[in-house]
Amino acid sequence: xxxxxxxxxxxxxxxxxxxxxxxxxxxxxxxxxxxxxxxxxxxxxxxxxxxxxxxxxxxxxxxxxxxxxxxxxxxxxxxxxxxxxxxxxxxxxxxxxxxxxxxxxxxxxxxxxxxxxxxxxxxxxxxxxxxxxxxxxxxxxxxxxxxxxxxxxxxxxxxxxxxxxxxxxxxxxxxxxxxxxxxxxxxxxxxxxxxxxxxxxxxxxxxxxxxxxxxxxxxxxxxxxxxxxxxxxxxxxxxxxxxxxxxxxxxxxxxxxxxxxxxxxxxxxxxxxxxxxxxxxxxxxxxxxxxxxx
Amino acid sequence: xxxxxxxxxxxxxxxxxxxxxxxxxxxxxxxxxxxxxxxxxxxxxxxxxxxxxxxxxxxxxxxxxxxxxxxxxxxxxxxxxxxxxxxxxxxxxxxxxxxxxxxxxxxxxxxxxxxxxxxxxxxxxxxxxxxxxxxxxxxxxxxxxxxxxxxxxxxxxxxxxxxxxxxxxxxxxxxxxxxxxxxxxxxxxxxxxxxxxxxxxxxxxxxxxxxxxxxxxxxxxxxxxxxxxxxxxxxxxxxxxxxxxxxxxxxxxxxxxxxxxxxxxxxxxxxxxxxxxxxxxxxxxxxxxxxxxxxxxxxxxxxxxxxxxxxxxxxxxxxxxxxxxxxxxxxxxxxxxxxxxxxxxxxxxxxxxxxxxxxxxxxxxxxxxxxxxxxxxxxxxxxxxxxxxxxxxxxxxxxxxxxxxxxxxxxxxxxxxxxxxxxxxxxxxxxxxxxxxxxxxxxxxxxxxxxxxxxxxxxxxxxxxxxxxxxxxxxxxxxxxxxxxxxxxxxxxxxxxxxxxxxxxxxxxxxx
Numbered sequence: 146x147x148x149x150x151x152x153x154x155x156x157x158x159x160x161x162x163x164x165x166x167x168x169x170x171x172x173x174x175x176x177x178x179x180x181x182x183x184x185x186x187x188x189x190x191x192x193x194x195x196x197x198x199x200x201x202x203x204x205x206x207x208x209x210x211x212x213x214x215x216x217x218x219x220x221x222x223x224x225x226x227x228x229x230x231x232x233x234x235x236x237x238x239x240x241x242x243x244x245x246x247x248x249x250x251x252x253x254x255x256x257x258x259x260x261x262x263x264x265x266x267x268x269x270x271x272x273x274x275x276x277x278x279x280x281x282x283x284x285x286x287x288x289x290x291x292x293x294x295x296x297x298x299x300x301x302x303x304x305x306x307x308x309x310x311x312x313x314x315x316x317x318x319x320x321x322x323x324x325x326x327x328x329x330x331x332x333x334x335x336x337x338x339x340x341x342x343x344x345x346x347x348x349x350x351x352x353x354x355x356x357x358x359x360x361x362x363x364x365x366x367x368x369x370x371x372x373x374x375x376x377x378x379x380x381x382x383x384x385x386x387x388x389x390x391x392x393x394x395x396x397x398x399x400x401x402x403x404x405x406x407x408x409x410x411x412x413x414x415x416x417x418x419x420x421x422x423x424x425x426x427x428x429x430x431x432x433x434x435x436x437x438x439x
Numbered sequence: 440x441x442x443x444x445x446x447x448x449x450x451x452x453x454x455x456x457x458x459x460x461x462x463x464x465x466x467x468x469x470x471x472x473x474x475x476x477x478x479x480x481x482x483x484x485x486x487x488x489x490x491x492x493x494x495x496x497x498x499x500x501x502x503x504x505x506x507x508x509x510x511x512x513x514x515x516x517x518x519x520x521x522x523x524x525x526x527x528x529x530x531x532x533x534x535x536x537x538x539x540x541x542x543x544x545x546x547x548x549x550x551x552x553x554x555x556x557x558x559x560x561x562x563x564x565x566x567x568x569x570x571x572x573x574x575x576x577x578x579x580x581x582x583x584x585x586x587x588x589x590x591x592x593x594x595x596x597x598x599x600x601x602x603x604x605x606x607x608x609x610x611x612x613x614x615x616x617x618x619x620x621x622x623x624x625x626x627x628x629x630x631x632x633x634x635x636x637x638x639x640x641x642x643x644x645x646x647x648x649x650x651x652x653x654x655x656x657x658x659x660x661x662x663x664x665x666x667x668x669x670x671x672x673x674x675x676x677x678x679x680x681x682x683x684x685x686x687x688x689x690x691x692x693x694x695x696x697x698x699x700x701x702x703x704x705x706x707x708x709x710x711x712x713x714x715x716x717x718x719x720x721x722x723x724x725x726x727x728x729x730x731x732x733x734x735x736x737x738x739x740x741x742x743x744x745x746x747x748x749x750x751x752x753x754x755x756x757x758x759x760x761x762x763x764x765x766x767x768x769x770x771x772x773x774x775x776x777x778x779x780x781x782x783x784x785x786x787x788x789x790x791x792x793x794x795x796x797x798x799x800x801x802x803x804x805x806x807x808x809x810x811x812x813x814x815x816x817x818x819x820x821x822x823x824x825x826x827x828x829x830x831x832x833x834x835x836x837x838x839x840x841x842x843x844x845x846x847x848x849x850x851x852x853x854x855x856x857x858x859x860x861x862x863x864x865x866x867x868x869x870x871x872x873x874x875x876x877x878x879x880x881x882x883x884x885x886x887x888x889x890x891x892x893x894x895x896x897x898x899x900x901x902x903x904x905x906x907x908x909x910x911x912x913x914x915x916x917x918x919x920x921x922x923x924x925x926x927x928x929x930x931x932x933x934x935x936x937x938x939x940x941x942x943x944x945x946x947x948x949x950x951x
Contacts, residue, residue: 308533
């Protein structure tokens with residue numbers, strides 16, 4: 146093995162891991178506030194198409210990433226209004242959001258199929274700015290959740306909204322902010338796919354990464370530093386299976402493509418075997434609608 | 440402190456609160472002086488909680504006025520109450536389990552955590568409430584959690600502290616510790632409103648008492664000059680019901696634990712070590728001890744919620760039952776009746792009606808099933824009978840379990856198990872949070888079962904209760920069970936020492 150290959154492997158692992166990290170960290174914040182948003186896949190796709198469209202029209206990567214985040218926010222705002230104001234069921238609403246996002250992205254993306262844009266240039270050590278940002282975000286969230294007062298509030302709201310309400314904190318506003326953050330990060334993760342990973346637009350190009358991000362949050366037992374680990378594990382598996390395919394092993398490529406997903410399931414099963422790790426880390430009110438006036 | 444100012448710290452005048460179906464408070468007057476420990480005494484549903492919610496700004500009164508330190512005002516929210524200097528320790532704690540002590544307190548008091556750590560240590564040692572600010576709340580015992588609530592109030596330098604049934608979760612020793620803290624606080628000028636229905640405690644601690652009955656003030660007194668009987672008369676409007684345990688020879692062995700050892704599923708639970716116990720028909724055996732010493736694990740092992748490694752670890756009526764599930768243990772041949780400590784969630788399904796809850800444990804008994812079909816009329820009839828016999832205050836058998844007050848639900852759950860006519864009855868905390876009248880009803884029902892030859896095992900934190908109804912008493916401490924001693928030979932001192940894990944019997948020979 147030469148150094149060049151190892152470096153190439155590491156870099157491709159990083160770019161496979163980054164969209165997962167971004168989306169999973171966003172969802173982690175959302176879930177820490179007690180809200181389960183299953184619409185990550187939809188928000189990522191909308192972010193991907195919004196970024197690609199903006200890039201084709203303006204050629205400005207900064208604007209493209211910004212628009213992607215805003216469109217993720219817009220979708221999550223819709224989710225927030227439905228679940229936090231109209232008190233709809235979070236699971237059903239999240240699934241609907243994904244279906245809606247998939248359809249919307251396909252519709253908006255029609256004129257761009259087959260188009261090409263200029264990719265984003267590396268910034269440092271061959272890494273693009275968004276990948277670097279994902280690392281910073283991971284460390285920042287670790288600090289935010291563990292050390293800051295605002296993070297403490299977020300955890301309290303996800304734990305027992307009724308008690309937080311009684312102490313006098315705006316439960317609904319905090320949850321809105323968390324949901325919006327989740328949307329923005331999913332949008333950014335999607336934009337990374339269509340601008341950095343493969344600078345083009347293909348319908349359904351997230352290929353289930355939104356779902357993997359959701360699984361990663363559980364995998365990480367709601368801790369940002371473990372999201373990093375999980376995302377790199379998944380990214381590594383993805384890259385390995387590419388190389389295995391390139392080597393021409395006598396295994397059908399479909400099986401190799403399954404590998405990262407199988408690995409995710411295997412790790413999830415291992416983690417859930419010990420109910421204590423989940424019990425001690427899962428936000429208590431996760432997925433439960435909170436009615437402020439009981 | 441200066442000479443006590445003549446003005447009351449808090450005066451309530453004609454406070455009334457009406458709910459659609461009930462008048463919770465009817466023209467209530469109350470005065471508390473600075474530094475006074477004032478009891479609010481009353482049965483469940485007498486209006487104590489509503490009155491405290493009004494003072495703490497949770498509920499607005501329909502009529503009447505509140506005068507705080509000479510100023511007439513309306514307390515519109517808990518945060519306003521806190522700003523005025525009113526603190527409250529709730530019966531059901533408002534703590535976040537996954538956060539540390541300091542984090543919990545930081546949520547109410549906006550100060551840097553490092554500063555808070557020091558303050559928590561300082562205040563908690565000064566008032567004899569030792570607390571480690573870095574501990575996670577879920578790893579604390581119930582008594583320690585209460586300390587967190589109290590310390591949180593103290594850090595806000597309250598001038599009135601409301602304690603809602605604070606001792607319902609404490610052991611005798613912890614109660615004494617709490618009283619010392621409260622006296623010290625009062626000595627520094629803080630007024631204390633002490634809500635309780637425990638007469639002995641109020642007589643030991645409080646200087647004045649306002650007694651509520653049916654939403655009205657039914658009497659005011661200096662509890663130190665009153666007797667339990669005279670206070671009870673004000674509180675329940677009649678004599679304190681009594682229960683008597685006539686000696687009777689025990690029958691056959693019904694329930695036996697044989698060297699039971701068990702690890703806990705709970706990361707902070709207590710493992711049981713070599714627990715052996717025999718309960719015969721026609722006797723009540725009590726297990727005393729501070730909650731968290733293996734009670735939950737023992738109950739899970741008895742009910743069948745947790746199966747044992749060895750079938751003969753538990754025998755019911757001579758059958759090795761350790762590997763049987765709850766239904767098999769409840770079935771006719773073994774006849775186990777079981778009342779868990781947790782009423783909502785384990786004892787009853789909160790979202791289901793009383794009738795459906797009756798069906799849950801009664802399905803295999805009492806003819807509620809015919810083949811695969813539920814006999815709705817039988818189920819309802821059974822539930823109605825429980826409600827009538829145990830004087831459960833519920834509109835009908837369709838009422839949801841969660842709509843009942845704790846005491847009423849407990850009466851229903853105990854009644855349900857009693858009416859299924861078990862051969863062996865295991866009851867945890869039978870009268871926890873239940874008012875005096877209902878407690879006596881429950882205790883008499885247990886004694887009645889014993890007189891009919893049922894083997895009864897009671898796990899309780901209330902020593903008074905165990906001394907009242909048990910033939911024999913054992914103590915569970917740190918997962919080990921003491922020998923079961925005849926109640927007549929036991930003393931509170933001995934049981935107290937056993938609770939600390941020292942099982943020697945030397946004191947039992949001292950003549951009483």
